[in-house]
Amino acid sequence: MTMLSLTTGFLLWMCCAIHKASAGAACEDPPLVEFGKIVSGVKSGYEENDRVQYTCNPGYALSGSEWVTCHGKVWMPGPPQCLEIPCGRIPAVANxxxxxxxxxxxxxxxxxxxxxxxxxxxxxxxxxxxxxxxxxxxxxxxxVRCENPPEILNGHITSTQKEKYLPGAKVHYECEINSQIMGVNYVICSDGHWTQVPSCRDVTCEPPPEIAGGKVQGIKKPRYLPGETAHYQCWQDFQMTGASTVTCQNGTWTELPQCKVNVLPGEGGKCGPPPDIENGDILSFPLPEYDQGQSVKYKCASFYILEGPEQITCTDGQWTNPPICLAACTASEEDMDRNNIELRWRGERKLYSTSGDFIEFDCKVGYVQDPASSPFRVQCMDGTLEYPRCKRGRNCILSEAEMKRNNIKLRWSRKRSNTYRSKETILFTCLFSYQEVSNPDDFEAQCKDGVINYPRCEWYFG
The missing domain is CATH 2.10.70.10 (Complement Module, domain 1)
Structure with a gap:
């Protein structure tokens, strides 16, 4: 056999082998799909009519057939696509x-x-x-809105009141008579909270103190307003040093004068007449002069209460500080009507209260507490009462549907309408064969500025 024939035979064998090999694998591996994968039919060589199945990753939807088939060395139909799923309606966000x-x-x-x-x-x-x-x-x-601004002692809000305040809103305060604002006179709403609240400091003065060798002219008052003055005088044979007039400034008196004398041995320590007090007097006849250690007692007039020691003593030529007589308070019917309030306890008819006592008020029927009002528990302070205020409230309309839903009815009523004023009481009871599940007190409901809290009853199986 010649070399040419051997070479030709080898080439023919190689061609046949290659042909046989290609004829054994009908299709290449199925193509990959982005955001998807093959879940069925995977193998190591694909022949005619072999099938594979595709699926998409979560969040993607298949576009095209999920099955492809090997046909004529080609995958039919073409591979699918995995497309992102669209979104439905946008979520609602409150406010x-x-x-x-x-x-x-x-x-x-x-x-x-x-x-x-x-x-x-x-x-x-x-x-x-x-x-x-x-x-x-x-x-x-x-x-980030703010609720009602805080109340301050001895002061009130001058701005118009609202249920809610926007960020940046400013509310102004004003001190009552005889008080002085400390810090700025406003607060600002910031991130749902109010900035630092100012305070009102009492700038009235207590009665001017006694001095050795002298006294205050006239009758002492329990309190002195800013700018008010008091005058001192020295007793006979005493010489005054300093200004005889003192002034109430920021709650204190300006510098007091002094009364000095060249006292002979054995003659020191005497006091002049005891000081006079407003709405009070001493229980003994006043003398022009008192020895060291002598005392006098005071008594207040009717409807006044004594505050401080009832007895003062002459010590080193100076009387100890006398008491003061605080006035009683009168809860005026006219003032209460003007502020739409009444005494909280219906049986209470006490209109006179001594200084220091507390009086409790409430809104009249048809009214609700004004958010800008002072507290409803008021203390009598030397004849002065700071009345709280009420504003007209919203009426309540009795709902038959709510009563039916809660299995209740009116206990009794003389009203011809279903309208109730604020603070009016509405008496409920259960329908027949139902029993109470709400608190018993809830069955005596009250109209509160347009709102009724209905009690509830449930079917009684017993």
Whole structure:
């Protein structure tokens, strides 16, 4: 055999082998699909009519046939696609609106931006985006409005009152007569809270003190207003050093004068007449002069209460500080009507109260507490009462549907309408075969500024 014939035979064998090998594998491996995978029919060589099945990752939807078949060395039909699932309606966010048009369906990658209502502050990213059929977490609109501003002692709010205050809102205060504002006279709403509240300091003065060798001219009052003065005089044979007039400034007296004398041995320590007090007097006849250690007692007039020691003593030529007589308070019917209030306890007819006593008020029927009002438990302070205030409340309309839903009815009523004024009491009872599940006190409901809290009854199986 020649070399040419051997070479030709080898080439023919190789061609046949290659042909046989290619004829044994009908299709190459099925193509990969982005965001998807083959879940059925995977093998190491694919022949004619072999099939494989595709599926998509979560958040993606199959576009095309999930099955492909090996046919004529080609996978038929072509491989599918995995497309992101669109999103449905955007999630609602309380106290917010969103920018853009509201649609039934949003494509992957679309974004929506929220804007909080006035008085609310966004927490978290203000935008959401559609991803794999779901919206990202929406933001939260936090209420940064302020409630009623705080009350202050010896002061009141001068601004118009509201139920809610927007951030940046400013509320002004004013001190009562005889008090002085400490710090700024306003508070500002910031992030749902009020800035530091001012205070009102009492700038009245107590009675001017006694001095050795002298006394205050005239009758001492329990309190002195800022700018009021008192005058001192020295006893006979005493010389005054300093100004005889003192002034009440910021709750204290200006510098007191001194009364000095060259006292002979054995003659020191005497006092002049005891000081006079307003609405009170000493129990003994006053003398022009008192020895060291002598004492006198005081008594207040009717309807006044003595505060301080009832007895004072001459010590080293100076009387110890005398007491003061505090006036009683009269709860005026006219003043109560003007403020739409009444005494809290209906059986109480005590209109006179001594200084230091507490009087409790309540709103009249048809009225509710004014948010700017002072407290309803008031202390008598030297004849002065600071009356609280009530404003007209909203009426309540009795709901037959609510009564039916709660299985209750009126216990009895003489009213011809279903309208009740604020503070009016409404008596309920259970329908037949029902028993109380609410607190017994709830069955004596009260109209509270347009709202009725209905009690509830349930079916009795016993």
């Amino acid at each position: 917010a609106v969103f920018e853009g048009r509201n649609k039934e369906k949003y494509e992957a990658g679309e974004t929506i931006r929220y804007q909080c209502h006035e008085g609310f502050q966004v927490t978290g990213p203000p935008e959401i985006f559609c991803r794999r059929g779901n919206w990202s977490t929406p933001p939260f609109c936090e209420d």
